[in-house]
Amino acid sequence: MADLKLDSKATINYSDILKSKMGKTGRDWTQIYAIYGMDDWQTPVFLLFHAVVFTILSVLFLLYFNPICYFFEALLPGVPGGAARFAAGFTGSVTALSAVCLFFAAGNIFYSSVSLHWEMAQRMVSVVNDWSTVKHALDVGCGRGILLNAVAMQLKKEGSSGRVVGLDRMKTTVSTLRTAGMEGVQEYVTCRDGDARTLPFADNYFDVVVSAGFLHTVGKEFGQRTAAAAAERMRVLGEVVRVLKHGGVGVVWDLVHVPEYVTRLQELKMEDIRVSERVTAFMVSSHIVSFRKPSQHMVGINEVRLDWRCTNIC
Numbered sequence: 001m002a003d004l005k006l007d008s009k010a011t012i013n014y015s016d017i018l019k020s021k022m023g024k025t026g027r028d029w030t031q032i033y034a035i036y037g038m039d040d041w042q043t044p045v046f047l048l049f050h051a052v053v054f055t056i057l058s059v060l061f062l063l064y065f066n067p068i069c070y071f072f073e074a075l076l077p078g079v080p081g082g083a084a085r086f087a088a089g090f091t092g093s094v095t096a097l098s099a100v101c102l103f104f105a106a107g108n109i110f111y112s113s114v115s116l117h118w119e120m121a122q123r124m125v126s127v128v129n130d131w132s133t134v135k136h137a138l139d140v141g142c143g144r145g146i147l148l149n150a151v152a153m154q155l156k157k158e159g160s161s162g163r164v165v166g167l168d169r170m171k172t173t174v175s176t177l178r179t180a181g182m183e184g185v186q187e188y189v190t191c192r193d194g195d196a197r198t199l200p201f202a203d204n205y206f207d208v209v210v211s212a213g214f215l216h217t218v219g220k221e222f223g224q225r226t227a228a229a230a231a232e233r234m235r236v237l238g239e240v241v242r243v244l245k246h247g248g249v250g251v252v253w254d255l256v257h258v259p260e261y262v263t264r265l266q267e268l269k270m271e272d273i274r275v276s277e278r279v280t281a282f283m284v285s286s287h288i289v290s291f292r293k294p295s296q297h298m299v300g301i302n303e304v305r306l307d308w309r310c311t312n313i314c
């Protein structure tokens with residue numbers, strides 16, 4: 001198969017690429033939510049609950065400001081009345097501000113998990129120029145299948161005979177295939193249980209490997225910022241590169257750790273490494289990084305064959 005081309009635009013504004021290629025890609029969030037639901041609905045619900053509690057407290061502060069001042073004066077005997085009033089006002093303001101922040105956080109997490117996740121999946125798909133030549137694609141940590149189905153829809157749209165495999169550690173197969181069915185792309189999708197740290201696929205197999213909002217979750221059990229967690233993430237990245245064909249394209253959207261992926265991809269001698277603009281998702285920074293595995297060279301007498309596995313990095 002000929003090398004897959006990354007989009008050759010110099011400036012990597014993926015939303016522009018997306019708009020120019022696909023036109024309007026927006027989809028009502030209710031439609032997305034109806035099909036995919038949310039990965040972690042407990043977090044926004046938890047935040048929303050506290051936001052409501054803090055809102056009620058702020059309203060109570062406003063309605064009963066004078067009695068609360070008397071309460072503060074009684075609580076802090078000997079402190080001048082003005083100071084007690086200031087303490088009451090300050091507490092009320094902090095409560096109101098906390099309510100606003102909690103509402104914002106709940107909203108941002110909900111938006112990131114539904115509408116933004118959908119939009120980023122569309123952007124990622126638009127990075128590959130020609131899906132019609134793709135035979136084998138892989139989505140690592142496919143979860144509910146937003147990205148998986150975006151790839152499948154693209155394969156369908158471009159009349160490809162290719163298929164996309166969704167890999168996840170949890171037994172998500174039934175629910176993921178159900179979402180593929182709802183999108184009308186089930187014949188393009190297969191699901192497989194497995195661990196991304198030891199991908200159950202042969203070397204140099206996939207034309208395209210994608211992953212969205214997954215890599216940062218690997219190694220969390222060691223603590224996000226630890227060397228052990230970073231080693232686990234690098235191990236997955238090494239696996240992504242290993243299963244990618246020479247000339248194949250990798251596209252990863254992830255939170256926080258993207259600069260470390262870029263460094264590792266450079267060390268692995270990947271080509272065309274491109275990083276998108278910063279997108280705030282789940283209250284932190286995120287980027288899409290895309291790259292191409294170099295085309296295979298003949299291994300001459302003085303040439304070193306690179307080993308894409310990186311199981312011993314720490």
Ligand SMILES: C[S@@+](CC[C@H](N)C(=O)[O-])C[C@H]1O[C@@H](n2cnc3c(N)ncnc32)[C@H](O)[C@@H]1O
Binds near residue numbers: 142144172
């Ligand atoms: C946030 S979800 C990813 C959502 C998905 N990429 C999408 O576009 O809808 C993270 C997924 O990674 C899976 N996961 C976590 N650790 C894994 C591992 N070591 N190997 C494979 N999948 C893993 C989880 O089961 C979960 O479904």
